[in-house]
Amino acid sequence: MNAVPFDTWSAQAPDPRFSAWLRESSEPDWSAVTGHPFATAILDGTAARERMRRYLLQDLLFLDRWTALLGAAVACADTFPGRLTFARFLGQTAAEEEASYFDRALDALGVTPGERASARPEPATADFLALMDQARSSQDYPSILAVLCVVEWSYLGWASRAGEPPADFVLREWIDLHEGPDFRAWVGFLRGELDRIGPALPDEGREHVRAVFRRAVRLEADFFDMAAEG
Numbered sequence: 001m002n003a004v005p006f007d008t009w010s011a012q013a014p015d016p017r018f019s020a021w022l023r024e025s026s027e028p029d030w031s032a033v034t035g036h037p038f039a040t041a042i043l044d045g046t047a048a049r050e051r052m053r054r055y056l057l058q059d060l061l062f063l064d065r066w067t068a069l070l071g072a073a074v075a076c077a078d079t080f081p082g083r084l085t086f087a088r089f090l091g092q093t094a095a096e097e098e099a100s101y102f103d104r105a106l107d108a109l110g111v112t113p114g115e116r117a118s119a120r121p122e123p124a125t126a127d128f129l130a131l132m133d134q135a136r137s138s139q140d141y142p143s144i145l146a147v148l149c150v151v152e153w154s155y156l157g158w159a160s161r162a163g164e165p166p167a168d169f170v171l172r173e174w175i176d177l178h179e180g181p182d183f184r185a186w187v188g189f190l191r192g193e194l195d196r197i198g199p200a201l202p203d204e205g206r207e208h209v210r211a212v213f214r215r216a217v218r219l220e221a222d223f224f225d226m227a228a229e230g
Ligand SMILES: Cc1ncc(CN)c(N)n1
Pocket: 059, 062, 151, 152, 155, 220, 223
């Protein structure tokens, strides 16, 4: 794990971006997420139906707080163009593409409306919801950004390993939602925001962002572990 302060690290790093420092500081958990066996099973079409059911039901709980966190980013972004980018993403992706995917996928997996309504967070989900709640209520733009960036960038990391698309639309569309030019541009925006504001923070501020980023990466690994169990 890289514990080197940003200034020391960036003086010798080939890619001295603040977001690259955060990612490097999150190893080995970062690679555990992007190379996770559950992600690999989604990519190669072998993820068991029962596990996808459990994963997506938990992710539906995740999606609720994620949407609220995007709302906090709209409120807390420090520039008007940034605010508009978050607002656009919130409107388009969360409301249309992703919500419709969940409806269709959970129907196909035989999850009833009653099961959806009564789903309760597993411990890994509860921890993730708590982190998102904390970032949202802090109203601290760098902390909000750190969580948003991990959530999207780490998913781009595993989805970028895609080869032949699985026949099952539940798996194929889940990969598609986290890959492609629009999603890459969105991740590029999130990284760019961290790269812009991170170096200007005082040392304690940078360390705080690093702690939030690392925690979010750890929770992504826990979330996949939860999905892969039993
Ligand atoms: C737990 C988790 N992490 C990331 C993503 C990507 N949006 C997600 N849907 N769920």
